[in-house]
Amino acid sequence: MASATTTTQTVGLSSPPEKLSIMARLRKGDEIAFLVTFASALSIVLITVLLVQRLWADSVLSRHLFSWHFLHTSTWDPVQDQFGALPFIYGTVVTALLSLVMAVPVGIGAAIFLAELAPRKVSNVLTFMIELLAAVPSVIFGLLGIFIMLPLLNHYIVPIIQQIFGFLPIFQGKFYGVSYFSASCVLAIMIVPFIVSISREVLIAVPQSQREAMMALGATKWDVTWRAVFPYAKRGIIGSIFLALARALGETMAVTMVIGNVPKISASLFAPGYTIAAVIANEFTEATGDLYISALIELGLVLFAVTMIINAIARILMLGMARQESTL
């Protein structure tokens, strides 16, 4: 690096004055840095805009024919060309939220242990293993789901839940293995690494002075974590949950393998269901009619909208929380 800089300098010195100034600017790099980073940011916005534009344009047939009925009807019949997205929207939202309910406590708990309580060596090894989990292809999770998790749920976990909470409608009905619940369990396993790995980094980044100040007041280790470190890291942790949520909403392969793929809305979490991503993956390759393809593309548009809305709601909740804190 150093030698490269020197060469540029010598070249610059021996060249005409205006060239020198370009090189100088290059080395100072403000404009370049601005242009490069601006182009990167712009390209991401552009990709998103193009994506929505394409989805919007290619779903025109279905949007015109069904208009709002597409969102609140439940018939999905490619033979009669009748398409309604409600069961898919319901399944997508239910599985994503349920997986968060399972993954968030475990993920944050693990992150706190790894960042605050475990010896650093143990923490590094465990974190490495958790991050490996994030690199496992989703089809593997799907297969593990079918062949290992479903029998486990079927024989042990679900009977126990039904015995204790069976009076609740969300836990009633015959369990065949494939269900909203199973899909949420697989999703939870898939998104936990995101929460753990990011939250741990955020917790570790909390300045030591925060901890020391609290300790100086005579706080216990848990007090320090809960009252000084955790509030400081809250925003970063919430960010990790957003990322996990986005992954859960869009996950396709693992979900379609364990959710049962039945386009019906059921109150019970133990009933089979369907998600938007799953139906697109299942039916797009063999879809033929123009309206059929258009309806599948509109589903993609709906998934985009659902993700935006859920993210917006989460952000509003977070803003509200921040405001509450500032008034305290």
Added chain:
Amino acid sequence: MGSVSFEEFMTRRLLLTGALTAAVLTLSIIGCKSSGSGSEPVTLNGAGSTFAYPLYSAWSSEYAKLHPGLQINYQSIGSGGGIRQVSEGTVDFGGTDGPMTEQQLADAKSKRVTNILHFPVALGADVPVYNVPGVKADLNFTANALAGIFLGKIAKWNDPEIAKANPGVNLPPDQIVVCHRSDGSGTTYVWVDYLAKVSPEWKSKIGVATSVSWPVGIGGKGNEGVAGFVRQTPNSIGYVELVYAIQNKMTYGEVQNTTDKFIKADLNSVTAAAAGAVASMPADFRVSITNAPGADAYPVSSFTWMLVPQDFKDAEKGKALKAFLLWGITDGQASTQKLSYAPLAKSVVDKELELIKTLHY
């Protein structure tokens, strides 16, 4: 800052970028020319049916040994995708498990200014697989029993419609759990095409397509999804491809054919179905051979077709494709059997040789 203004700086930058782009383009053009000047191997691109993928890939490697100058690529993107791509002209041939509709043929003709022809290359079949605790024997299914089960009208295993075809088998009084394919597939097309032929109610209420609105049951992804569900769920029934069932050594049921005989699907009984249907077969081969006549015909059988355009802009490619097709339906049938597809009956091949003569290259 510095003596050069921002605008000037940008102009220079743009000029530099322009010069670089031009250089890269020139290089790539030179590169293309130099690679084109050698003896170019002919490449045929195909896409479509996942069911026929093992066949096309075995054929392409075998055929490449005989004709070293030729390369054949086949992408298993699904029958629907195969029809779309061959209609658009983005591939040289397509593969499909369900024949193209009149509408699709008309669309393809307006886009490509030529006809798309259907050539059967092999046969497949669907078989019912089930998991009934305590039942070891192969079960027999009447046409009404299968239609009733998949319509949700026959709900218990000891229903008289199932029991009468299986004397001596102790069927449990349990609820039947139906499993079907969740992904659009030729396998589903063949299965529901059969159900629609034997049940007027299925035909009017559900219809025939690669994905349908199922009245009952759970969806499994792929043959492996259905097979996995059936294996794990007591009292369940589903359907998978014969090739899949044979290769995974699954037990499967026998199905009643038009002569009221119960036929176990195997390569012979599937070939017999095509032979049985040949008398009533239209010249363009767009025909379903489910529920075909013939005492030995297995009723849930189907062709898988190669879709070939009648005209070709590139004459060399056209000739290569024609030769490949000819080889496939004659010598290639030997490897068909090795892969557990049923080979074409001779009467069908003879008819196809007539159709090949109508290709304009």
